[in-house]
Amino acid sequence: MSKAKRLLDILLFASAKKKFTAQEIADEFHISVRTVHRYILDLSDMGLPIYAEQGRNGGYTVLSSKMLPPILFTEEEAVSIFFAFQSLRYYRDLPFDAEIGSVAQKLYRSLQVEAKGKVDKVRSYIAFWNPTRTIDTPLLKDTLEAAIENKNIHMHYESKGGTTTKHIRPIGVYAHDGLWYLPAFDYTKQKVLLYRVDRILSIISTEENNDEYMNVEQWFGSYEIKHPVRLYVQLTQEGVRQCKSVPSLEGAVIIHEDGTGTIDSPIDKGEIAFSMPLFLRLGAHARVIEPQELIDSMCKHAEEILKIYGRAN
Amino acid sequence: MSKAKRLLDILLFASAKKKFTAQEIADEFHISVRTVHRYILDLSDMGLPIYAEQGRNGGYTVLSSKMLPPILFTEEEAVSIFFAFQSLRYYRDLPFDAEIGSVAQKLYRSLQVEAKGKVDKVRSYIAFWNPTRTIDTPLLKDTLEAAIENKNIHMHYESKGGTTTKHIRPIGVYAHDGLWYLPAFDYTKQKVLLYRVDRILSIISTEENNDEYMNVEQWFGSYEIKHPVRLYVQLTQEGVRQCKSVPSLEGAVIIHEDGTGTIDSPIDKGEIAFSMPLFLRLGAHARVIEPQELIDSMCKHAEEILKIYGRAN
DNA sequence: TTTATCATGACATTAGTTGTCATGTTTTAT
DNA sequence: ATAAAACATGACAACTAATGTCATGATAAA
DSSP: OOHHHHHHHHHHHHHHHOEEOHHHHHHHHTOOHHHHHHHHHHHHHTTOOEEEEOSTTOEEEEOSOOBOOOBOOBHHHHHHHHHHHHTTTTOSSOTTHHHHHHHHHHHHHHSOHHHHHHHHHHHHHEEEOOOOOOOOOTTHHHHHHHHHTTOEEEEEEEETTEEEEEEEEEOOEEEETTEEEEEEEETTTTEEEEEEGGGEEEEEEEEOOOSOOOOHHHHHHOOOOSSEEEEEEEEOHHHHHHHTTSHHHHTTEEEOTTSOEEEEEEEETTHHHHHHHHHHHHGGGEEEEEOHHHHHHHHHHHHHHHHHTTOOO | OOHHHHHHHHHHHHHHHOEEOHHHHHHHHTOOHHHHHHHHHHHHHTTOOEEEEOSTTOEEEEOSOOBOOOBOOBHHHHHHHHHHHHTTTTOSSOTTHHHHHHHHHHHHHHSOHHHHHHHHHHHHHEEEOOOOOOOOOTTHHHHHHHHHTTEEEEEEEEETTEEEEEEEEEOOEEEETTEEEEEEEETTTTEEEEEEGGGEEEEEEEEEOOSOOOOHHHHHHOOOOSSEEEEEEEEOHHHHHHHTTOHHHHTTEEEOTTSOEEEEEEEETTHHHHHHHHHHHHGGGEEEEEOHHHHHHHHHHHHHHHHHTTOOO
16 A cells, blocks of 8 residues: 555544554554654644654644545635635624635635636625624524534523523524524424524523434425415515515515516414515505405504604594 | 655646646656656546547647645534535525535545534534525626626626616626626716626627726725715614614614614615615604605605505595 | 657666664653 | 653664666557
């Protein structure tokens, strides 16, 4: 077996095991201890952060996290990674911030001048715009971690009525329009609710779960309706355009040949309050026919507005 | 010099030069032609797509694009790349689609089982939501290319009034809410306008530019208030909470000791229409005092609502 | 037909790698 | 204090791999 292959095997073995002695490697790969020392010198020269402890109970320790075998990328592939990173640029808080920085550095350094120019151009001529929030989301990383590790959360949360304590089972975390959201099952209210990660004031504790639960992708796909009511709306072209931008309605918009549209879809009763502002904004661009409750709510709101500004009838 | 280093040098030389003879490499690196043949066999075994043409004027040709030297990533760094890719998932049309796929494959294959699990989790528990557009953007790649290469564009464009021909100088391309936009200087109208890439019907021709122009980042930064009007609003606690969630107002909200708040800030006249729906939604939680135009617009809207639903006074 | 290429094999020479042994040093358990 | 378990390093012979030289063949274009 070639030296390169052997070095690679040892690199993988070492970075997986973290702490080991030269003898262990020698036994594992059937080579002499002297050779192991030489190999480790080579790996160290190649940049693997490894250090040795002398004496009894000593041995080698790999500092960094696990390494992948070296990977060959084409220039275009490198550019595509920078392109993807570009899409994260307008987020204020990001997990993997440090890692993304170091990947970018490693790649950029290996590029030839010409390709560096291309990356610079991608960086300055392509953007993924988000509202640049000044809202801090300090608990994003912790929340993500809990979601990924399938852990329940006890947390302090800033609700409409002030600070409350919640006990939830996260489904996942998603970003939209520069904000991070946390769909989760609320044990108190016994249903899935949507939280905003920036409104989480503190995570009190987490607890493991042994069974599998829904993930965000499934959640996006399986919107559960407990108290169905029929939402029936006629839309102008502009109405169609705007409803298409609303996650919960997007799939329900039926577009006619002339560009106008209709929504005729069961929604949960709880969603009425949520969709009211949208139809309020749309005004004549959306004519709600059902449910009556939505119409009443809109009219009440409109009357309130007129009253405040002294135009009440 | 070690064989590995030499092979790497040749890999870089070869993938930069694309076409060459064994003699050229031999001269360049002061090695024998026989060794070059052996090296090329090695590179070919390593997966470099290279082929030879026999006979006079023959030589080697590297098929793929330029290669980067092998890069060592940590597992966490690999995960961060998948995280970034995740943010592109809800876009329908993407440049670098193929490259992103092959990067993902290369990385995923090199991961150990445990890390594969982590990537799978990032993929299923984290999302960057966009309205999943059903609109096709076939010319995205071409438009991007022209923007990156600082080229002017003559194009057929689908405007409100039908198909028109435009002559523009692109500033860049950006994505927002699942759609791609092209801010560009319009030579006919002599000002910067915003185009939608999905409405570009065809690119007729492009022309080089030798001077530098604005890029998207600069353009985002150069937002100026042309017609300032005073926005003066009193907010309840709930009003404060909601205004804090709106990017454009966020910084302008002054919070009082009792939790209520005030907005008193100059905004552009054009923004009135934009902020109307917000204050409409807030109802009694926001009392707009200035500008009158905003109040009128809100009342008009409210009256429209009542009229549509048959509650007009 | 000649020339410029790649392709491959044989073989001596050179360079690099490995194992063995020796000698040190450092740390910890006994 | 001593022994044991670890790393560190050097010397050198034995082994293995890489290289250059030469030879032969194939292919395609001038």
